[in-house]
Amino acid sequence: MQYWVMKSEPGEFSLLDLKGKRRAFWDGIRNYQVRNMLRDEMRVGDRALFYHSNAGAETGVVGVMEVVKNAYPDATQFDKKSKYYDAKSDYSNPRWLGVEVEFIHELPRLVSLAELKGELAFQELPLIKKGNRLSIIKLTKVQFEKIVKLANKKV
DNA sequence: GCCAACGTTGGC
DNA sequence: GCCAACGTTGGC
Numbered sequence: 001m002q003y004w005v006m007k008s009e010p011g012e013f014s015l016l017d018l019k020g021k022r023r024a025f026w027d028g029i030r031n032y033q034v035r036n037m038l039r040d041e042m043r044v045g046d047r048a049l050f051y052h053s054n055a056g057a058e059t060g061v062v063g064v065m066e067v068v069k070n071a072y073p074d075a076t077q078f079d080k081k082s083k084y085y086d087a088k089s090d091y092s093n094p095r096w097l098g099v100e101v102e103f104i105h106e107l108p109r110l111v112s113l114a115e116l117k118g119e120l121a122f123q124e125l126p127l128i129k130k131g132n133r134l135s136i137i138k139l140t141k142v143q144f145e146k147i148v149k150l151a152n153k154k155v
Numbered sequence: 156g157c158c159a160a161c162g163t164t165g166g167c
Numbered sequence: 168g169c170c171a172a173c174g175t176t177g178g179c
Contacts, residue, residue, distance in 0.1 A: 009165085030163090031174075055167050113166080130174040135162050 002041065003144035005061065005127055006101070007135045015063040018103045022066060026098045027076045028054040028084045034136045038071040038097050041138070048101065049139070049147060051127070060112035061147055069100035090106035094139045121146055 001051035006026065008014070017018035018024050029035055053133075068149040089095035117128045124130045125143060 007165090033174090040166095059166075130166080133173060135164085148159085 001141075002043070002046045002154040003141055004042065004046060004053050005137045005141040006048045006065075007051045007053040009054045010052045011054075011086055013101075014052065015106060016062075018050065018065065018101070019106065021102055021103075023102045025074070025100050027074050028087070029074065029096060029098055029135065031083065031134065034134055035095075035097055037136060037138065038099055040070065042067055042099055042136075044068060044070055047104075047144065048136075049144065053135075054133065057112070058110060060110045060115065061107065061151070062110055063106045064104045064148070065101045067099050068102045071099050074098040079105065107148065109151055109155070111147055111150045116124060116147070119146075119150070 012083050013024070029038065044067055046067040048065050048067065049061045050065055051061050051096045052058055060143055074084070074096040076082040077086040077089045077094060078091065079085055084096075086095060113128065116125070122143065125137075125139075126134065127137050
């Protein structure tokens with residue numbers, strides 16, 4: 001089993017949105033590095049932390065989900081009405097992929113970006129580095145468990 | 156293949 | 168809303 005962090009702006013798609021749907025296709029990945037990770041490394045059964053980005057004081061890790069379907073083509077790339085539409089992608093060789101994820105649980109509390117930055121153990125984590133623009137980041141089991149543990153600790 | 160211009164992400 | 172960082176595009 002592998003571990004990940006997946007970012008979404010809560011105004012677009014939040015943990016509660018996922019909770020309501022139970023399962024969702026993680027669409028809108030338009031970065032080649034991220035696409036390659038989805039395609040080559042992410043597999044059914046992997047665990048992922050749900051990270052709310054661009055959310056002011058609420059920015060941080062809020063929940064846990066599971067990958068329930070390996071990567072397959074993202075339909076929004078062919079949808080002219082979608083903001084994720086990509087005119088250069090063609091049906092026979094789709095450029096963009098996504099995975100399906102399922103809600104597992106909400107963390108007892110937010111583990112904020114500020115808190116992650118304060119933990120020495122995460123100094124090397126790309127998630128907290130300035131200029132990091134990958135919306136999906138791989139974690140070690142230890143990092144994943146440490147973040148979950150922090151969420152269970154009273155502030 | 157270089158690199159300037161442009162677009163996007165995401166913290167603040 | 169601003170802007171730093173950095174990925175992508177396209178002219179040469």
